[in-house]
Amino acid sequence: MIPTNYHLFDFLDFDTDLRRDESLWKAYKPTAVSERDGDILVSVPFQKQVLANDMAADTSIPKEEYTLVIRQYEPKILRLFIGFGEEQMTDESEILQFSQRVRKVPLSASFADGTWTITDPDGVKRAEINMKEPVLDRWSTLLPDPQETLDLRLFPDGQREIRLAAYDHFSPPRYDALPLAFCKLDGKKERATMSFECKADECFAGTGERFMKMDLSGQTFYLKNQDGQGVNNRRTYKNIPFYVSSRMYGAFYHTCAHGKLSLAGMSTRSVQFLSRQAMLDVFLIGGDSFEEIIRGYRDLTGYPSMPPLWSFGVWMSRMTYFSADEVDEICDRMRREHYPCDVIHLDTGWFKTDWLCEWKFNEERFPDPEKFIRGLKDKGFRVTLWQLPYVAEDAEQITEARENHYICTLTKQQQGEGSNFSALDYAGTIDFTSPEATEWYKNLLRRLLNMGVAAIKTDFGENIHMDAVYKNMKPELLNNLYALLYQKAAYEVTKEVTGDGIIWARAAWAGCQRYPLHWGGDSCSSWDGMAGSLKGGLHFGLSGFAFWSHDVPGFHSLPNFMNSPVSDDVYVRWTQFGVFSSHIRYHGTSKREPWHYPAIAPIVKKWWQLRYKLIPYILRESEKATMGGSTVLQALIFHHPEDKICWHIDDEYYFGDDFLVAPVMNSEGRRDVYLPEGKWVNFFTGERIDGGRWLKDLEVPLELMPVYVREGAIIPVYPEPVDCTDDMDLTKTVNLVIDETFKGTEI
Incomplete structure (x- = not known):
């Protein structure tokens, strides 16, 4: 307009x-x-x-x-x-x-x-x-009184x-x-x-997964969930009607x-x-801090629950795997070559017809899914499955869903021929305002979870059919709330069957932080895709969410969405970013397993091994985040709201309360790093540096990333290499004390 x-x-x-x-x-x-x-x-x-x-x-x-x-x-x-x-x-x-x-x-x-x-x-x-009446010194009648x-x-x-x-x-x-x-x-x-x-120097942050600069002042947002179609525009999957202000x-x-x-x-x-x-x-x-303010928000809308231990390991996926044999071959190679990994995810290709979600395995390509899942579990792999909340015209459940009003009743013929990227391409949206429809959906998942599936990817949910009738709510009010109802249903049945409270979700509205965890959507496998992802994650953490992840090394390619290769340096740098995120999952439109990138595969393996070494620390910080107002991925302003410089930094962050992480997001391998007030120690070299200053034009080799830790911090780590979290005995955890004796950690 x-x-x-x-x-x-x-x-x-x-x-x-x-x-x-x-x-x-x-x-x-x-x-x-x-x-x-x-x-x-x-x-x-x-x-x-x-x-x-x-x-x-x-x-x-x-x-x-x-x-x-x-x-x-x-x-x-x-x-x-x-x-x-x-x-x-x-x-x-x-x-x-x-x-x-x-x-x-x-x-x-x-x-x-x-x-x-x-x-x-x-x-x-x-x-x-x-x-009171305003004080006047009247001398003119040129304009009417207010x-x-x-x-x-x-x-x-x-x-x-x-x-x-x-x-x-x-x-x-x-x-x-x-x-x-x-x-x-x-x-x-x-x-x-x-x-x-608003004051003249006031700054703002939050409002959901906002792919923008740290200070949101000067921005106007339309709070309507929609498919973000990437992480570099005004559209977003996760609008949260909550902001924080520099006025505390x-x-x-x-x-x-x-x-x-x-x-x-x-x-x-x-x-x-x-x-x-x-x-x-x-x-x-x-509140006197953002932690206190965000805790107040969670006091109103709910606290995040703690995801299971295995979820903090590496997740491997791509769009998509098509057979049990293909998955077994990948998992066997992971174990044989000691790439630590906990989750294998099946995206859109486990159905009879790719993308045609019927909540059933393809009988030819997955002839014995229970045996398949059990065999992977014996090797330390959990299986997670993709699906969505829409029923297709050709789905075997369509008659049952229509006759019982488990999906909305359309009032207008929908446009589209089945691109699979929009709710409009489906016959109807599952009506989570209906208790009967919700239980029907839970039963679809319950059968899969009883087979041994560990978690469900609750993809989509940002868009619903708007020209439709739902049982207990108008679509204009349901659109934003839909993510909460959808994810609540999947979370509850997963917790009921498996004992683990976890989903893998894309959309969000206020309250969704209760049902972890969420990922950043369909980012481009590029430096701007990585930068946009991090911006979204930082604002999301200031919007009440404790856990957040992203597709490593980005979801799609350019210029060809499906077929352009991912560069080695993007793969490594995004891996480093993923290691220092609450959860790390590889996913995308092309091959994502590290051995397909032989020049950098040894570097990737070392970073995965570091991830597992840090899991005790990640668990500690995650538990902390579920009990107060903190988050695992923290914007610098979370700790330094009074530092005006921090209000303009969206490419570095705290990982928990003790690590400061500055991902490299360019092919030159150089960047500036701002160290806030305090005393900092380079995690890899042991070098000690006073904060409140810039480190300008650092040269960062591909195998390294600028990571600093607070002097005096105690970092619990796992002392032995493992292939998955099932191999961990957390009583063996030891503490790295960041004192004068600390000389750095090898990567």
Whole structure:
């Protein structure tokens, strides 16, 4: 859309020709403030605006009044809710999963000197409503006086002020943001917006797997899950309606509706949120660190669970293996040549027809799947399987699925002839709003899991059929939530049958962090694909997720998607990045086994061996991440939010709390490395370096990567080479103490 630079059109999505029957209703000063059951109820009148480019009150229409609810929780969480007469506040939500730490704190309100002050039982101020008239020195009537507004200041932690953007306008008719408003279309309420004040130097991060620079200020996002089609564009598989700010607060928008989030993008003075549903349910989370803020978010939406030990080993896959014999040959060679590996993944080719998902093995190419899976398990390999949440027209389950309404009922003929890359190419989306359909799907997986399959790749789920009827939800609200319902079902049945809580998922929405783990989607096997993947992973970790992986060495090739070879240096450098990720899986459109790259295979094997050596450390950091607000892959700002340099670094990261990793992402083998404050030790050479400085133009041989560890850190490692995690006796773990005696680790 060509921007108009009018807030009405560019953010609120009004028809630029003003031909539709739509209207904007703007919040005015509250008419009353009261207390009920510990909540503060604010009566807010809304005045209709004339349908024009410039905003002005349509006084021929009476105001409509709705209640804004203010509720305080511990730890340091303040909730704002307004349903505009359409929705009621509730804690019963697929997204919400309050922890025991979440405790409602009763609030009271008092009025003095033109201000409502809202306090908790300890007298700590949690909100303030300014009812005063602005101070004027009137000398001109050139412009009309501004309309009334809602001037609300919030203090979720009792200290830091977060203010609704009450005065973000140039002149009375020219608004850049509105503190609170809703819209009507054809007489029905269908959109709502809320804005918070943004400071001139404020930075932002999070919002899901965002393939962008570290500081997201100046960006506006459409929060609608879709196939990202790579990792170098604005599309994304994982939108999370949660951000963190350099002012040390987080904002979580409890919704599954499509919407917009503008982080000082439409206006540098405001953070703006637009929901396509006439409801706003916003949690503001305070804290002294990002760990504390993200833990507060998890207190609301759930904590990640701990994946099983075997999942932290190497996963081997490609698109795809086509027979039991092919898989056995690869696994036997892994063991024979001592490439440590725990998982063999079967992607789209284990069905009767490639890509035609029927949740059944091809009987000719996999004649005895139980024996096949059992034989691999005896060698230390777990088998994981690809599938998706759509039923094809030619699938053997299609009649059963249609007759029992296990898939949505289409209301419009779908376009497409079966490219297999879109939900539109399938007969219907499995309806996870239906308990019966969910159980049917679980039974499809239960049969596979009972055969010995270790985990399911819950691919796709970003898109659903929108011109369709689902049992308990409109598609416009289901689209974003679908990933959560889909992954929850697969996770639950896997945990039930195998005892291991794990899936391998691509899409995500708020709450999906409860069901690990997620990977970064279809990246290109190139330096920009690697860089985009890391950017996405860093923002994802600041969005509440503890575990994240990516396809090593990228998924597809260029210029030929399927057939261009992967270069040796990309393969090695991405391997190094994968070793220092929570999980490491090889996957892509061409051969991925290291012996197909003979010039660099010995280097790859050494890095795999290092991965297994580090598994005790990875386990420790993973356990930590499931109990608080940390993540395994941490942006530098996670530890250094006050360091303005770190807000501009998206190509290095902390791996757990003790490692600093700087992947090389170019064929020249050179890069700059920023060491934050502290004392650092080169993990491979033992060299000691003071932080708070740049290391410029480092030359990094292909077999090495810049990896530093905090001085004084204790790193648990496994002391013996193994072929898989089944060979590990973790009581043999020893500690590397990073003191003056540490001289580096061989690779």
